[in-house]
Amino acid sequence: MATAAAAADPRSGYCAATGAFRSKRAEVPLPAGRDLDVVTFLASRRHSGVVALVDASTGRRTTFAELWRAVAGAATALAAPPFGLRKGHVALILSPNSVHFPVAALAAMSLGAVVTTANPLNTAAEVAKQVADARPVLAFTTRDLLPKLPRAADGLRVVLLESSSSPAPADPRIVATIDEISATAPDPARRRDRVTQDDQATLLYSSGTTGPSKGVVATHRNLISMVQIVMNRFRLEDSDTTETFLCTVPMFHVYGLVAFATGLLGCGATIVVLSKFELPEMLRCISAYGVTYLPLVPPILVAMVAHPKPLPLGNLRKVLSGGAPLSKELIEGFREKYPQVEILQGYGLTESTAIGASTDSAEESRRYGTAGLLSPNTEAKIVDPDTGEALPVNRTGELWIRGPYVMKGYFNNTEATQATVTPDGWLKTGDLCYIDEDGYLFVVDRLKELIKYKGYQVPPAELEALLLTHPEVSDVAVIPFPDRDVGQFPMAYVVRKKGSNLSAQEVMEFVAKQVAPYKKVRKVAFVTDIPKNASGKILRKDLIKLATSKL
Incomplete structure (x- = not known):
């Protein structure tokens, strides 16, 4: 890698000798010791922060001292009977955002258990499918979501992610509440499994926008490297002031889990947790x-x-979009309406622990359409999908990335892992x-979503x-x-603006005037909304199913 860096063009980061691009950002130091888990790493960070978490709905504050004591207490309780949570066991979190979510995730990972998360909007059948695949021994959930857990799951014990003040539902699977286990006195003498950076930490199911979702296995090393890259990006450790982040994104998603339930807790930032997104509540919290x-x-x-008028954004300085x-x-519209707020972007996948590229300043974001410069400690290749040839600057192909955050593989799916990660560590995105020519990454489309019209490739x-x-x-x-x-042709699902009588013919003519015939x-077809996943990606497979079901 040092040779590649030495031979790389300083402007683009491209090295003709290797066919790879090297990140232009400074390398971020990573801990070398093998015996290290992400929780110990986070808890050992020095910072001047006082308040770790704020419950947006109640205003209840949790200090860093209280957080780490709760994590240690919960870990002690989970390691003991009746739970007996051990290294390699899987713990499921099925919950909306809450201040309890990070405690559950960190306590489980500190024991070497693997955390898997599920979208609370999933149906009972979808949750059952994930439970059957991941085989958790423990589930953290809320009383409202309890009915979504399959009763047939063998020996699944439940911890309610809520306070102990109200009586728990009469369900034999419920063993305790998170408040009860967090209040356990930490036992420094308890039996501990050896947890290394190479051990599994999370099992997150990719969104499956183009096909069935797969379990993505990330290690403690993946999470630690992601934490270091995020802290470096925001330069939070060097700051004398405590930054306050509003958690609007779901913690079950890789973006929410790695940032809000892990990463930012290592640098002294305060996280205000919204249980669900509503614009008025977001503005009140800001x-x-x-x-x-x-x-x-x-x-x-x-x-x-x-919004018709600029919204009141108080002390807000940065908006981070992913x-x-x-x-x-959209960028220009936002800048015009909110000139005091910097807009930054990021690119990543579940398979890359939410890391890949980012814009870290207003100047970088002015490169319209870019996902940013490659993240630190990252190499990239642009590969011709037909020939496998590595392409130079300004040529479009499949993005391959390599870095310390790339997943271990897909859970119990060797075939999919081998098709996605090369033996030398390149992730085919x-x-x-x-x-x-300046090293900025531009995402054109999903390779699998290209429309093949008479052999021509059309990016949706x-x-x-x-x-x-x-x-x-x-929309x-x-x-x-x-x-x-013709094989396939482009079909548009359109959401009309209020009061519009736009016709299908007018839509087709509008496009036809501006593109090549193919x-x-x-x-x-006109619809009231476009189905999207938690991170805003269009769920094309649902629309394809809808369109083809009528054939």
């Missing part, structure tokens, strides 16, 4: 708690720009990208960006529609 950083997903940003790239119109994202410029279109998704003669939209 004002009431002096929020300075607002991580969010693109749909929230769209709502803020679409999940899907932001358009030039499935994203069509290019890197420009390109047509979506074009349709969003139509004054009567509020849109473009999918491949199967056709016997890119034309040839079918249109």
Whole structure:
């Protein structure tokens, strides 16, 4: 890697000898010791922060001293009967955002247990499928979500993620509440399994926007490297002031889990936890708690720009967007409405522990359409999907990345792991990208989502960006529609703006005037909303299913 760095073009980071791009950002030091888990790493960080967590709904504050004592107490209780949680056991967290979520995750990981999370909006059948695959021995959940846990799950014990004040439901699976186990006196003499950086820490199920979701196994090393890169990005350890982050993103998602339930707790930042996103509540919290950083997903940003008047954002200094790239119109619209707030972006996957590329300043974000510069400690290749050839600057191909945060593999799925991670550690992202002459990464589309029209490749994202410029279109998704003669053609699902009578013919004509003939939209359906996952990515597989079910 040192040779690649020495031979790399300082402007783009590209090395012709290796065909790889090297991050232009300074390397971030990583701990070398093998016997280290992410919880010990976080708890040992020195910082001047006092308040770790704030419950947005009640205003209840948890200091760092109280947090780490609760984690140690919960770990002591979980290691003892009746739980007997051990290294390698899986613990499920099925819960909306809460101040209890990080305690549950950190306590389980400190024991060497593997944390798996589920979306609380999932159906009981979807939760049952994940439970059958991951086989947790313990579940943290709320009384409202308890019915979604399969009763057939063998020996699954439950800890309620709520206070002990109200009586627990009459369910034999419930053993305790999080408050009860957190109040256990930490036992320094308890039996401890040896946990190393190479051991599994999390088992997160990828969103499956293009197919069935797969369990992504991340190690303690992956999480530790991600924590170091995040702390370096925000330069939080060097700051004399405590930054306050508002957690609007779901903690069950990789972005929420690695940032809010782990990473930021190591650098003294205060995290204000919203149990669910509502714009008025978000604005109240920004004002009431002096929020300075607002991580969010693109749909929230769209709502803020679409609001008739500028919203009151108090001391807010930075908005951090992840999940899907932001358009030039959206960035410019936000800057115009909120000139005092810097907008930053990030690119990552569940498979890369939410790391890959980012814009870390307003200047970098002005490179419209970019996902940013490669993260520290990162190499990238742009690979021709047909020939496997590594491509140079400004050529589009599949993005491969390599770094200390790349997943261990897919859970119990050797075939999928071998198809996604090369023997020398390159993660094939499935994203069509290019890197420009200054080292900025641009995501063109998902490789698997390309529409193949008579052998031509049509990126849906390109047509979506074009349709969003139509004054009567509020949201849109473009999918491949199967056709016997041409293979596939683009079909658009369109959300009309209020009061609009836009017709399918007008939509098709709008596109036809501006694209090559093979890119034309040839079918249109109008819907009230576009299905998206927690990070704002379009769930194309759901729309493809909807479209093809009528064939």
